[in-house]
Amino acid sequence: xxxxxxxxxxxxCLAVRQAARRVTQFYDRFLAPSxxxxxxxxxxxxxxxxxxxxxHALAEAMVMDRTTLGRNILPLEREGLVGVEQxxxxxxxxxxxVTPEGLARLxxxxxxxxxxxxxxxxxxxxxxAAALRAVLHDVATLDLDxxxx
Amino acid sequence: xxxxxxxxxxxxCLAVRQAARRVTQFYDRFLAPSxxxxxxxxxxxxxxxxxxxxxHALAEAMVMDRTTLGRNILPLEREGLVGVEQxxxxxxxxxxxVTPEGLARLxxxxxxxxxxxxxxxxxxxxxxAAALRAVLHDVATLDLDxxxx
DNA sequence: TTGACAAACGTGCATATGCTCTTATGTCCA
DNA sequence: TGGACATAAGAGCATATGCACGTTTGTCAA
Numbered sequence: 001x002x003x004x005x006x007x008x009x010x011x012x013c014l015a016v017r018q019a020a021r022r023v024t025q026f027y028d029r030f031l032a033p034s035x036x037x038x039x040x041x042x043x044x045x046x047x048x049x050x051x052x053x054x055x056h057a058l059a060e061a062m063v064m065d066r067t068t069l070g071r072n073i074l075p076l077e078r079e080g081l082v083g084v085e086q087x088x089x090x091x092x093x094x095x096x097x098v099t100p101e102g103l104a105r106l107x108x109x110x111x112x113x114x115x116x117x118x119x120x121x122x123x124x125x126x127x128x129a130a131a132l133r134a135v136l137h138d139v140a141t142l143d144l145d146x147x148x149x
Numbered sequence: 150x151x152x153x154x155x156x157x158x159x160x161x162c163l164a165v166r167q168a169a170r171r172v173t174q175f176y177d178r179f180l181a182p183s184x185x186x187x188x189x190x191x192x193x194x195x196x197x198x199x200x201x202x203x204x205h206a207l208a209e210a211m212v213m214d215r216t217t218l219g220r221n222i223l224p225l226e227r228e229g230l231v232g233v234e235q236x237x238x239x240x241x242x243x244x245x246x247v248t249p250e251g252l253a254r255l256x257x258x259x260x261x262x263x264x265x266x267x268x269x270x271x272x273x274x275x276x277x278a279a280a281l282r283a284v285l286h287d288v289a290t291l292d293l294d295x296x297x298x
Numbered sequence: 299t300t301g302a303c304a305a306a307c308g309t310g311c312a313t314a315t316g317c318t319c320t321t322a323t324g325t326c327c328a
Numbered sequence: 329t330g331g332a333c334a335t336a337a338g339a340g341c342a343t344a345t346g347c348a349c350g351t352t353t354g355t356c357a358a
Binding site for chain 2: 005006007008009010011012013014015016017018019020021022023024025026027038039042045046049050061062063064065113116117119120121122123124128129132133134135136137138139140142143144146147
């Protein structure tokens with residue numbers, strides 16, 4: 001019996017990427033009215049929750065490459081949703097903070113996010129979703145340095 | 150007690166995207182010697198397993214937007230790893246197939262992929278990984294049309 | 299047959315992703 | 329105090345992602 005092409009992919013990387021594409025598309029549709037992508041919503045949300053921090057720190061918190069976050073900030077800065085200024089203690093560093101406009105947009109987008117979250121969990125199951133998030137968090141924070149990388 | 154910023158993210162979308170970034174970076178390092186990205190490896194692998202097919206069909210199989218796959222094919226075509234030709238039955242459609250060079254590169258990259266897969270499962274657990282792939286496959290194939298999208 | 303509709307694909311646009319290399323700044327020890 | 333090293337960030341490069349819109353081709357019924 002040949003391998004079923006529609007079975008779960010044997011590759012862990014492909015599996016998580018496919019799921020990410022699908023879920024991102026779904027959430028993006030709900031966020032579209034507020035003109036924020038899921039990435040942008042995540043950044044604003046995290047920055048608002050954790051308070052002002054550097055690009056380096058936020059990138060680490062987002063499990064994102066530093067240079068990627070640096071670019072992702074640009075559209076948010078251009079629209080005045082995130083403030084960027086040189087740190088006074090360490091002039092190499094920049095301080096990121098959510099502006100009042102950013103907070104307003106974040107609140108607006110949160111309504112759409114809640115609908116997306118509810119719709120997803122309605123289809124997938126709230127319990128399963130919680131378990132999935134926990135496992136994915138383990139993956140995202142897994143120490144892979146020892147794994148012969 | 151305030152929310153722990155390092156806890157698992159409450160957003161399903163963020164959780165899966167963070168995990169995808171992390172795992173992709175890990176696999177990419179193992180694939181780098183063969184000069185293939187994980188996306189390219191996935192495409193070659195799937196196309197080789199399922200045989201020649203159209204952009205539309207392959208995109209669906211990859212859980213990827215049609216236009217995204219169309220662009221992802223370009224570097225592979227440029228390097229002669231994938232052949233692209235007009236279909237004779239349906240002139241709107243294009244037939245994609247893995248070339249002999251593509252097959253050779255795929256085999257070469259598979260060695261790196263196996264190391265990545267082993268290293269990841271060594272750190273995360275083979276059983277857990279299998280369960281994770283199954284759940285992620287459910288997510289990727291979940292019917293979200295009913296979910297108020 | 300032809301006209302309406304559907305399907306496959308491409309283009310333009312904007313963001314997302316991370317590597318490599320470079321620059322500016324901070325730290326710390328000899 | 330200098331010089332070695334580390335750290336924060338930017339620039340260039342290439343790919344990845346998907347939406348909106350347009351074009352070509354197929355299908356099917358009036």
